[in-house]
Amino acid sequence: MTTVIKNGTIVTADLTYKADVLIEGGQIIEIGQGLKGDEVLDATGCYVMPGGIDPHTHLEMPFMGTYSSDDFDSGTRAALSGGTTMVVDFALPSPGQGLLDALQMWDNKSTRAHCDYSFHMAVTWWGEQVFNEMETVVKERGINTFKHFMAYKGALMVNDDEMYASFNRLAELGGIAMVHAENGDVVAELTAKLLAAGNNGPEAHAYSRPPQVEGEATNRAIMIADMAGVPLYVVHTSCEESHEAIRRAKQAGKRVWGEPLIQHLTLDDSEYSHPDWDHAARRVMSPPFRNKQHQDSLWAGLQSGSLSVVATDHCAFTTDQKRYGVGDFSKIPNGTGGLEDRMPMLWTYGVNTGRLTPNEFVAVTSTNIAKIMNMYPKKGAVLVGADADLVVWDPEKSKTITAGNQVSAIDYNVFEGKEVKGLPRFTLTRGHVAVHDGELRSQEGHGKFVAREPNSSVSRALSTWKELTSPRPVQRTGIPATGV
Numbered sequence: 001m002t003t004v005i006k007n008g009t010i011v012t013a014d015l016t017y018k019a020d021v022l023i024e025g026g027q028i029i030e031i032g033q034g035l036k037g038d039e040v041l042d043a044t045g046c047y048v049m050p051g052g053i054d055p056h057t058h059l060e061m062p063f064m065g066t067y068s069s070d071d072f073d074s075g076t077r078a079a080l081s082g083g084t085t086m087v088v089d090f091a092l093p094s095p096g097q098g099l100l101d102a103l104q105m106w107d108n109k110s111t112r113a114h115c116d117y118s119f120h121m122a123v124t125w126w127g128e129q130v131f132n133e134m135e136t137v138v139k140e141r142g143i144n145t146f147k148h149f150m151a152y153k154g155a156l157m158v159n160d161d162e163m164y165a166s167f168n169r170l171a172e173l174g175g176i177a178m179v180h181a182e183n184g185d186v187v188a189e190l191t192a193k194l195l196a197a198g199n200n201g202p203e204a205h206a207y208s209r210p211p212q213v214e215g216e217a218t219n220r221a222i223m224i225a226d227m228a229g230v231p232l233y234v235v236h237t238s239c240e241e242s243h244e245a246i247r248r249a250k251q252a253g254k255r256v257w258g259e260p261l262i263q264h265l266t267l268d269d270s271e272y273s274h275p276d277w278d279h280a281a282r283r284v285m286s287p288p289f290r291n292k293q294h295q296d297s298l299w300a301g302l303q304s305g306s307l308s309v310v311a312t313d314h315c316a317f318t319t320d321q322k323r324y325g326v327g328d329f330s331k332i333p334n335g336t337g338g339l340e341d342r343m344p345m346l347w348t349y350g351v352n353t354g355r356l357t358p359n360e361f362v363a364v365t366s367t368n369i370a371k372i373m374n375m376y377p378k379k380g381a382v383l384v385g386a387d388a389d390l391v392v393w394d395p396e397k398s399k400t401i402t403a404g405n406q407v408s409a410i411d412y413n414v415f416e417g418k419e420v421k422g423l424p425r426f427t428l429t430r431g432h433v434a435v436h437d438g439e440l441r442s443q444e445g446h447g448k449f450v451a452r453e454p455n456s457s458v459s460r461a462l463s464t465w466k467e468l469t470s471p472r473p474v475q476r477t478g479i480p481a482t483g484v
């Protein structure tokens with residue numbers, strides 16, 4: 001059985017051209033003119049692009065006394081309905097739990113996935129077991145990215161010595177270090193001070209995490225990664241202070257990537273001043289939403305290439321869950337949704353405004369992610385032999401985002417009321433048409449785990465450079481005798 005996408009314009013990270021795409025066995029088998037297939041998808045007036053990859057999701061994640069409400073079933077359905085065909089979720093050991101044990105839990109949850117997925121591993125504590133199991137995770141489980149939380153003190157946070165040890169181990173294994181960059185010690189102090197002063201509403205969450213805590217931690221992580229000789233990926237870059245550190249590092253030749261979220265690009269901190277407690281609490285996430293100047297900085301980063309990808313950090317809690325924090329903002333589960341809306345929101349606010357070209361859109365939503373995480377061109381490409389994870393994008397199709405029509409399991413949407421123009425006509429996951437003219441036809445369990453090899457070309461280049469420039473003893477003649 002073959003499927004052909006006809007009459008569309010292919011848009012990749014570097015090319016735009018008219019051609020048909022023929023698919024068989026879940027892969028692209030031919031690209032050309034006048035192709036024929038058993039099933040025909042008409043892409044007239046549409047762009048045929050690599051499906052979106054969301055490199056940062058938390059599906060059914062145990063966090064702050066509860067579980068995020070979208071699981072691998074509803075979360076991946078939401079992804080597909082918005083044109084995202086792959087998610088990379090975080091396997092998160094609780095402190096003291098082994099990495100392989102945690103991975104087993106994520107393996108069990110992800111059997112319900114409707115689209116392909118992969119995992120990052122989180123390092124939430126440090127010890128011999130973690131050191132040893134990292135090798136198995138990389139070499140046998142196909143996971144090459146490891147996240148470190150510099151915030152959430154007393155829960156997930158790791159200290160500098162632990163981070164340095166883990167980064168060194170990753171450099172040996174050919175992996176990539178990731179960080180949630182906020183200074184957790186300072187956040188804890190500010191939180192206590194705000195609560196003591198009676199500042200307990202959701203707006204105080206933002207006061208407790210100013211841009212400086214993110215800028216400081218980003219810079220610290222960059223320097224530690226440089227000393228360990230490991231590439232670094234900074235998740236949810238939300239402000240100029242963090243972007244500036246990344247920009248400076250890149251200009252100095254360091255291997256660092258920054259990941260803004262669609263929420264930080266399009267929603268600002270005025271949301272926390274809303275008179276309705278629920279409205280503000282639903283938008284509590286870390287880092288918090290920032291002001292317009294920070295947003296401009298993030299957009300400029302995407303345009304110039306100092307920031308590399310756009311994610312969601314999808315970690316959706318219901319209003320009831322958010323209410324755990326009534327009277328104490330530090331108990332509001334941190335996280336927002338966005339899986340379903342990332343692609344249409346970025347197209348509307350990025351491409352339709354002229355901030356991004358369609359090719360740049362593909363780069364930051366898919367291709368750059370596949371390259372950084374070492375799964376290109378299986379994913380993130382429209383090429384013969386690539387997986388047929390594709391979105392047929394109708395730039396004229398529009399809708400108003402509303403929780404009433406969303407796939408996500410929660411009862412609100414942080415983008416409620418936003419008009420988006422640019423939506424999928426078809427979304428294909430390994431050739432299966434999961435969205436057909438707006439109708440969701442996805443299949444539970446269709447999604448497969450995508451293994452990612454270590455030693456990407458960037459990792460290899462960096463280790464070559466570090467080896468070449470490593471400290472060496474000076475060869476001397478005539479060394480004096482030791483004094484007595």
Ligand SMILES: NC(=O)NCCC(=O)O
Nearest residue numbers: 180285286313315334335
């Ligand atoms: N970002 C957030 O607030 N929640 C999800 C966990 C994390 O990534 O920090």
Ligand SMILES: [Zn+2]
Nearest residue numbers: 180235236286
């Ligand atoms: Zn985080």
Ligand SMILES: [Zn+2]
Nearest residue numbers: 056058313315
């Ligand atoms: Zn996250």
